[in-house]
Amino acid sequence: MSSAEQVLALVEAGGSHVPEQMERLEARLAELATSHGELLAEHAGATISAGGKRLRPLLVFLAAGPEAAGLPGVLRAAVAVELIHSATLVHDDVLDSAELRRGRPTVVATAGRAIATATGDLLFSRAFAELARNGRPDEIRMLSAASSALAEGELLQREDAWVLDVPRERYLHRCDLKTARLFQAACGLGALEGGGDGAALGDFGRRIGLAFQLLDDVLDVSGPTERIGKHRGTDLLDGTVTLPLILARERDPGLAAIDLRAVRTPEQAAAVCDAIAATGVLELARADALERVAAAKAALPPLPEGQRAALELVADSVADRYA
């Protein structure tokens, strides 16, 4: 689901303040990209302006609620969260030597590892600088907890690479660290600036963040390629063992004995994806994610009707990634 589609759907759901906030977000991100010298403009600018779903800033605005969404502090929180996300993407691309991201050349492809690493560091720093302008140490703590979790999740993923028998609980913990905690921070920061219940909305964000990652991992196995914009089985090629394989290895002795390091080509990866899908576990993994989305919606605190509807719609859009 594209950013434009999301926003359109949200307008229909009563979140009519959102398009304007998203425009202000883009303006501020563009401003940041050009206000720290030519180099940042050239490299980070490309990353920042390349767009993406802007799902995390969207959550900040919606968690703040329609009354507060126009406040400068909410915008700063939205910008900070997106900058942390962008920093992570830039560093991930360095580690994966990725050529393209969102259809554009990556910083590492354009400028090399050194400049890309520094660009990511700069985006991290700017995120904290932006949020510090809110004058709320509790918000800084929330963001730094999330960005620490992201890095810990990345560490865990690399440490677990090629480990076929990684336990399900450890996999879920990794998803929580590398994805859910920033969703949690997005909702928590929005709620804090909007005077809402940061803990409860943060919990909502964390649940749908985990579902988002689970479905992402299912999509990597299921494809189709046209939908996910990459070959199936890229996780396998990176040595990353995700829920579908964890479940499938218990059902298929062939998968339980697979040598992950021998999976080297997109064709081989696709064949393993087919074997995983044949065990029927994709439906199980999908159901797990959808249950989490439902639980997230059910646990939402009392909210104005329009705000609740908009947050539920985002939760549904996460679930619809698979549909």
Added chain:
Amino acid sequence: MSSAEQVLALVEAGGSHVPEQMERLEARLAELATSHGELLAEHAGATISAGGKRLRPLLVFLAAGPEAAGLPGVLRAAVAVELIHSATLVHDDVLDSAELRRGRPTVVATAGRAIATATGDLLFSRAFAELARNGRPDEIRMLSAASSALAEGELLQREDAWVLDVPRERYLHRCDLKTARLFQAACGLGALEGGGDGAALGDFGRRIGLAFQLLDDVLDVSGPTERIGKHRGTDLLDGTVTLPLILARERDPGLAAIDLRAVRTPEQAAAVCDAIAATGVLELARADALERVAAAKAALPPLPEGQRAALELVADSVADRYA
């Protein structure tokens, strides 16, 4: 000058609170290294505990003054500054594929690029988390400005790599970004927590930080190897043009026409270093740095005598790097 020597000298100069603070710093750094999971303990722990001069935390304690140096907020600032410095070192080692740092294997050598990059990101995040506990947004702004500057300096250095005719002003700007601004933050944060003049002490830190970098660049040319713990001319091998070469290229037509990319072995680098030294510019560059140290001392604001003496001693220890 080792950490132990510094501390000893400072005790003699009246900074008798410092050894205790430095011990608390080490304890807190060790605690942080072990409190974020096994992976951080293993990788970041090695970096953090490997020591180094701890010059930046020392400046935090001294800028806070003897009355305040024992306050928890000062310790947190000292920890945060050292974590930012450590994060930068870990990322630098990734980019340089460095094997050793302070005589120990680097994170990248032990665990690979991916884990080292994530470890650096984690140290960055923990720095802000630690400082946020002080509850002062002005401090977060100060630290994020410094860490943004560090990343911008790194960007600039990589962008200027192999550019022989880089202007002196641009070189100085790069030194300011990549070194002086974190020294400035160290002094500024200490002063803020100690109720002192953050701007004036920050200015002191920035000046001696710039001198520190200038002298570091001179030492890279002058050696000797036993003193600097590495071959002479490592900057040349990285394509980094520093003040000695900038000054020397105006005096020696051979150096003005040198092909930096052809300098590939330690022996070739040493020969270029000899040519630079033969022009007599090392004394000029050193004098430039020493003037900055003197100006830093002269511009110190009114301070209790013991505190002033200790800060001047640190300034002198920076100058003595060359002696």
